[in-house]
Amino acid sequence: MLNVSGLHLWRGDRHVLRNVSFTVDAGQCLLLTGRNGAGKTTLLRAVAGLLDPEQGEVSWRGTAARKSRGEFHAELAYLGHDAPLKGDLTGRENLRYSIGIRRAVAANEIHAALERTGAQPFADRPVRTLSAGQRRRVALAGVLLTGAVLWLLDEPTTNLDSDGKRLVASLIEQQLAAGGIVVAAVHQDLDLGSGSVVNLELAAA
Amino acid sequence: MKAGPLQAARLVMVRDLRLAFRKPSQLLQPLMFFMIVATLFPLTLTPELSRLRDAAPGVLWVGALLSSLLALEFLFREDAQDGTLEQFALSGQSLTWMLFAKTCVHWLLTGLPLALSAPVAAVGLGVPAEAMWSVVAALALGGFALSLIGAISAGLTLGARRGGVLLSLLTLPLAVPILVFGADATQRAITGGEIAPPMYLLGAIAVLGVTLAPLAAAAAVRIGLE
């Protein structure tokens, strides 16, 4: 369903992505590995459409993602290095707005998602008072709430304790079991018990 | 169920207003800045009201422009830094509508309060009481156009170092027509003339701005997020 072919991308003087191609289908997980600076984040951002590749194409369900950006993004959830949250709002408010702009969302849905990621106890505190790990749990609840088919996760386990790492693994497993797709950049192993996992190692530029 | 573009825009507005009211001190800064600028003119020019009256349109409009610029820097920058702007761009919704919503909030929080409190400054500049409604109307309409133009430059400077000065450098030449027509409307109001012609032109610029500026701002923001 997600097909990336012949991606080339330069950042200033560095040829970061050199001819990257892969295909991921429903129920599959692609783990991007490689050293720091190998272009994992760049690749994720290019797939999401935040970066404009010099050459190559990202296509979703057979059509170029660039041409039907709205439809593609409606089915996509992207979680970058830092949790995209406003410090002056509570976790719950953050989700109400960030999900609300995508779809109508009920308060109990938000509650359920926060429960699942273990963010419920601190969901009503301003985000700026939360630890990095707590923010990540709120942000993961946001990813669940999008209901997106395709998840793009950049180092989803950073700042999380071992408990949190297991949580990420189980969330990914559930997403795959439901026929979703996950593309994740990782530098330590994710223990995915089930589901079909493909590894893609990016060479350092 | 996917939310419509207007629903998304409404939520962005509610969010930005709520965020602004969590920091009330920051909210008042542009207004206070405007008042200080208006106070400096009598101190540096002359205390005579009859002479200040001639300078009043210039003082009001330059003050309005500068305080609008002051708040403009934060229009997209904070959202870009904490990653929420990126999520807007990836929401599958029209970024154009959402940025238009943010621009409207910028006007509601700077341009509109400034226009409403302008009579206080205008009295001190010798503007006659019967001109006040026109002064407020011109500043409100012109302020809206300024916010729209400013949104483009705020988007363009997202990816730049030292965005602050650059933001002014980009905005000021583009704002010339708004200043010309706005100051003319104010001038006519003070001298008891017909303010309709410059107000129509100001309105035309605002309409043009509503149709084109959010599009340009969305293009600029997408480039800035790269």
Next chain:
Amino acid sequence: MNEFFAMSGYGQYVWPAFGIGFGIVVLIYVMAVSSLAAAKQEAKRRLEMNP
């Protein structure tokens, strides 16, 4: 000849105008050429650094 340079009394405006105007014309050219030379130099330097 003097009459020509006097420009019916406007020489002090006419000649500086032409001087500045064509001075800038020359300046634009010189800057373009030096910018091209600098770009070539830079490209050569890079070529030597990583052949």
Next chain:
Amino acid sequence: MATWTWFHRFGSPPWVYGFAARWAPWFGGAAVLSMLIALYGGLILAPPDYQQKDAFRIVYIHAPVATMSMAVYSTMAVAAAVGLIWRMKVAHAAAAACAPIGAWFTVATLATGMLWGKPMWGAYWVWDPRLTSELVLLFLYFGYMGLRAGIEDPQKADKASAVLAIVGAVNIPIIKYSVNWWNSLHQPATRLIGEADMDWSMVWPLLLMLAAFFLYFGWVMLIRLRAELLRRERNASWVREVVA
């Protein structure tokens, strides 16, 4: 089909680099030659104006640079739009090449306008609508170059400055209109030359000088375009061949 090949060629940096290298000298030669003839025609052959006497001769430098200051901005905006829409690197390079040239033409316009204004109006600076518009145009160029310099990533700088160039191009007619409006409120319109009653012997050097400046712009722009292409394509193999 033929237009498509042309479009394709102009999208290819090495081809454009070679094209610019071949054609620049021709533009340069034609520009210098026509400038000299026009100067001779304007300074010596043309009779003095019956009102402005010999001061009117400033038109032969002022009018061409003023025309170019606007024409270069339009070229820049069109190139920027082409670069943005068709993602054409060469077009972005062309837009970047235009900006400093246009800014200097604008400076020349202001300087020659002031020198003309002194004998005609009695002051070096009068808030004449045309000079005021030129001043705003200079600020637009400054903004464009400032934005380019402020963004480190060259591709990002290309795209962002392209948006600004287009916004500026939409705004320029509005600025001109507003400045004319503003001026008509405060003073009657002033004219630098009596356009209506110019003799042919005065007109042809002006037209020739205009043509000369367009050629000159083509010349310097092609040189700058080559520099821009070398900088942008510094990792491409054709650059290695060119400089080796």
